[in-house]
Amino acid sequence: MGHILIVAELNDQGAIREASYELVSVARKLAEETGREARGLVIGSGVADVAAEFASKGAGETLFADDAALANYNSDGFNQAIRAAVEATGADLILISNTPSGWDVAPRLAAGLDAAYVSDCFKIDGAGDGLTFYRRIFNGKLDAELSTEGITVATVQPGATEPFEGTSEGGTTALDLSLDGVRSKFIETKQAEATGIDLTKAEIIVSGGRGVGDPEKFPEIIQPLADALGGAMGASRPVVDAGWLDHPYQVGSSGQVVTPKLYLACGISGAIQHLVGMKGSNFIMAINKDPDAPIFEVADVGVVADLFDIVPALTEAVKAAKG
Ligand SMILES: Cc1cc2nc3c(=O)[nH]c(=O)nc-3n(C[C@H](O)[C@H](O)[C@H](O)COP(=O)(O)OP(=O)(O)OC[C@H]3O[C@@H](n4cnc5c(N)ncnc54)[C@H](O)[C@@H]3O)c2cc1C
Numbered sequence: 285m286g287h288i289l290i291v292a293e294l295n296d297q298g299a300i301r302e303a304s305y306e307l308v309s310v311a312r313k314l315a316e317e318t319g320r321e322a323r324g325l326v327i328g329s330g331v332a333d334v335a336a337e338f339a340s341k342g343a344g345e346t347l348f349a350d351d352a353a354l355a356n357y358n359s360d361g362f363n364q365a366i367r368a369a370v371e372a373t374g375a376d377l378i379l380i381s382n383t384p385s386g387w388d389v390a391p392r393l394a395a396g397l398d399a400a401y402v403s404d405c406f407k408i409d410g411a412g413d414g415l416t417f418y419r420r421i422f423n424g425k426l427d428a429e430l431s432t433e434g435i436t437v438a439t440v441q442p443g444a445t446e447p448f449e450g451t452s453e454g455g456t457t458a459l460d461l462s463l464d465g466v467r468s469k470f471i472e473t474k475q476a477e478a479t480g481i482d483l484t485k486a487e488i489i490v491s492g493g494r495g496v497g498d499p500e501k502f503p504e505i506i507q508p509l510a511d512a513l514g515g516a517m518g519a520s521r522p523v524v525d526a527g528w529l530d531h532p533y534q535v536g537s538s539g540q541v542v543t544p545k546l547y548l549a550c551g552i553s554g555a556i557q558h559l560v561g562m563k564g565s566n567f568i569m570a571i572n573k574d575p576d577a578p579i580f581e582v583a584d585v586g587v588v589a590d591l592f593d594i595v596p597a598l599t600e601a602v603k604a605a606k607g
Contacts, residue, residue, distance in 0.1 A: 285318065285319055285320050285376075286320060286374050286375055286376025286377065286435070287320055287321050287322070287323055287373045287374055287375040287376065287377075288311045288314055288315060288320050288321070288322040288323070288375060288377045288378075288379060289322075289323055289324075289325055289366070289369055289370060289373060289375035289377070289378045289379065290304070290307045290308055290311045290322055290323065290324045290325065290343055290379050291304075291307070291325050291327070291366055291369075291378065291379065291380045291381075292304040292307075292324060292325060292326045292327075292334075292338050292343070293380075293381050293383060293385060293386070294326070294327075294328055294331070294334065296473065298328065298331075298334065299334070300326070300334060300337065300338055300341075301381070301383075302442075302447050303381040303383060303440075303442040303443075303447075304338070304381060305341070305342060305447035305448045305449070306381070306440065306442060306443070306444070306445045306446070306447045306448075307379045307380075307381060307440055308322075308324075308341075308342035308343050308447070308448040309342075309445045309446055309447060309448040310379060310408055310440055310445055311343075311379055312342065312448060313410070314377070314408060314410040314415070317409075317410035317411050318410040318415070320376075320377065320410075321344075321345075322343065322344055323343070323344065323345050323346065323347060323369075323373050323375065324338045324339060324343030324344065324345070324346030324347070324454075325346065325347050325348070325349070325365075325366065325369045326338055326346060326347075326348045326349070327348070327349045327354050327361075327362055327365045327366070328348075328349075328350065328354050328355060329350060329351060329352050329353075329354055329355035330350065331348050331349075331350055332348060332350065332456065332458070334348075335347070335348035335456040336456050339452065339454040339455060339456050340451055340452060340453075340454070341448070341450070341451060341452065342448040342449075342450060342451070342452050343452065343454065344452045344453065344454035345454040345455060345456075345457070346454060346455075346456050346457075347369050347372065347373070347456070347457050347458075347459050348456055348457070348458055348459065349365035349368065349369065349458075349459045349461050350458060350459075350461075351365075351461060351463055353463055353466050354463075355470070356470035356473075357385045357388075357470070358466060358468040358469065358470060359388050359389050359392055359468060360463075360465060360466040360467050360468060361463055361466045362385070362389050363389050363392050363393050363396065364461070364463055364464070364466075365459065365461060365463075366378065366380075366389065366393050367393065367396060367397065368459050368460070368461050369459055370397060370435070372459060372460075375435075376434070376435045376436065377415065377435075377436050377438065378390075378393065378399075378435070378436070378437045378438070379438055379439075379440055380393075380437065380438070380439045380440070381439065381440060381442055382403060382404045382405075382439035382440055382441045382442060383442060386439045387403070387439065390403065390437050390438075390439045391403075391437075393437050394437040397435055397437070398435075399434065399435035399436055399437050400432035400433060400434060400435070400436040400437070401436070401437050401438075402417040402419065402430055402432060402436065402437075402438045402439075403419070403438075403439045404419050404420075404439055404440075404441050405417045405418060405419050405438050405439065405440050405441065405444075406418055406419065406420060406440075406441050406444035406556060407444065407445075408438060408440070414431050414432075415431065415432065415436070416429055416430070416431055417429070417430045417431070417432065417436075417438055418430075420555070420556050420557075441537060441556075441557070441560070442537055442560070443537050443541065443560030443561070444556070444560060481516065481530075481532040481533060482532070483516055483518055483532070483533070483535065483540045483542045483544075484540055484541070484542055484543075486515055486516035486518075486542065486544050487514075487515065487544050487545045487546070488510070488513045488514060488515025488516070488544055488545060488546045488548075489510070489515055489516050489517070489518045489535070489542055489544045489546070489547050489548070489562075489565075490506055490507075490509045490510040490513065490515055490516075490517055490518070490548045490550065491506075491517070491518035491519055491520065491535055491547065491548065491549050491550065491552060491562070492505075492506040492517070492518075492519055492520075492523060492550050492551055492552070492591075493519070493520040493522070493523060493549065493550065493551040493552030493553065493558075494520065494522040494523065494551065494552075494553075495550065495551020495552065495553075495572065495573070495591060496523070496550065496551045496591065497551070499526070499527075499528035499529075501592075502517065502519075502523075502528060502529060505550075505591070505592065505595050505596060506550060506595065508596075508599045509548070509595050509598055509599040509602070512599045512602040512603050512606070513546070513548075513602055515544070515546070517529075517533060518533055518534070518535045518540075518542070519533045519534055519535065520534070520535065520536065520552045520555075520558050521534055521536055521538065521539065521557065521558070524539070535558060535561040535562050536557045536558045536559075536560065536561035536562075537556075537557040537560045537561060538557065539561055540561060541560070541561045541562075541564070542561060542562055542564075542565065543564040543565055543566070544565050544566070545565075545566045545567060546565070546566065546567050546568075546569070547562050547565035547567070547568045547569070548568075548569045548570075548571070549562070549568065549569070549570045549571070549572075549579050549583070550570075550571045550591045550595055551571070551572065551573075551591050552570070552572070552579055553572070553574070553577050553578060553579060554570070554577055554578035554579025554580070554581065554582065555578070558579075559578075559579075559582055563582050567584050567585075568582055568583045568584050568585075569583060569584065569585045569586075569587070570582075570583035570585075570586050570587070571587045571589060571591045571594050571595065572586070572587075572588065572591075573588065573589065573590055573591075574588075575588045
């Protein structure tokens with residue numbers, strides 16, 4: 285039986301991202317189910333202390349790849365570091381977060397190892413024979429179940445699992461690494477232009493989805509309700525992908541994770557990637573024409589109706605109630 289390698293990801297401040305502790309939860313469950321041992325891996329420059337933190341907060345025995353050339357993410361260097369850890373540990377399951385750097389390195393790693401590759405899993409099950417990987421396909425309308433043979437590289441969707449919160453025993457080991465042929469070099473990080481929108485701090489969010497249907501309708505229908513309630517406007521990803529609103533408005537796994545007191549979803553189907561960004565809201569109200577829309581599964585109040593009938597009426601009612 286091989287090992288599970290948990291590849292940690294660091295943020296710009298050099299701290300371990302929450303998504304890495306979600307990988308720890310997945311790995312610990314699988315370790316229990318399959319008898320494998322889990323090992324952590326931290327990659328960076330001057331990361332011995334961060335590796336020790338990862339080891340003591342759930343990952344257990346942790347390797348670290350420490351090199352000035354790894355101070356910032358680059359695919360050649362990180363690929364080589366993970367490969368070295370796989371060779372050192374005999375890992376047959378490599379868990380990586382499904383983040384931009386994860387999307388980049390995981391398929392390269394799988395190709396180099398001649399391993400199976402499963403991306404964007406929301407669950408991995410080890411209770412039966414072998415491992416079963418679950419991922420959503422066709423915009424969340426179907427779940428695919430996959431099994432693999434041999435070494436497997438899997439990326440796990442951030443937010444799909446609770447992060448591990450607890451302690452663990454385990455030391456750290458520096459990987460013997462000699463990087464070769466690192467062809468890309470980090471130049472600089474540029475902060476995206478500030479928009480002044482920070483949904484993570486909003487207590488009330490009124491979000492519109494593809495069901496709003498027209499960019500003009502956001503300032504006409506959605507924003508007025510947000511304003512009447514003293515809240516902020518949000519959106520699902522297709523709205524942002526279509527260029528109707530900027531990325532800071534996006535709620536979900538590749539946008540903002542929000543926890544307002546009230547989240548109002550208008551014309552949003554409730555795909556898992558949207559749900560992971562808002563399901564922690566205190567009270568969720570959903571307006572959707574489709575009574576089978578998955579958003580109703582997480583909604584405290586669901587209104588099966590045309591949003592163009594309900595939202596303006598709601599705005600007027602709120603204004604009237606506030607005098
Ligand atoms: C890697 C990855 C990351 C992703 N990240 C995100 C993310 O961060 N955030 C995100 O939101 N999505 C994300 N997605 C996309 C996600 O899978 C869904 O495609 C998306 O959330 C669907 O957006 P939607 O609900 O607005 O659109 P749809 O799924 O098209 O739903 C529109 C809904 O509007 C309803 N509707 C239509 N007209 C009306 C009307 N007049 N009145 C009332 N209801 C109406 C319909 O019944 C339908 O339920 C991601 C996908 C991937 C693969």
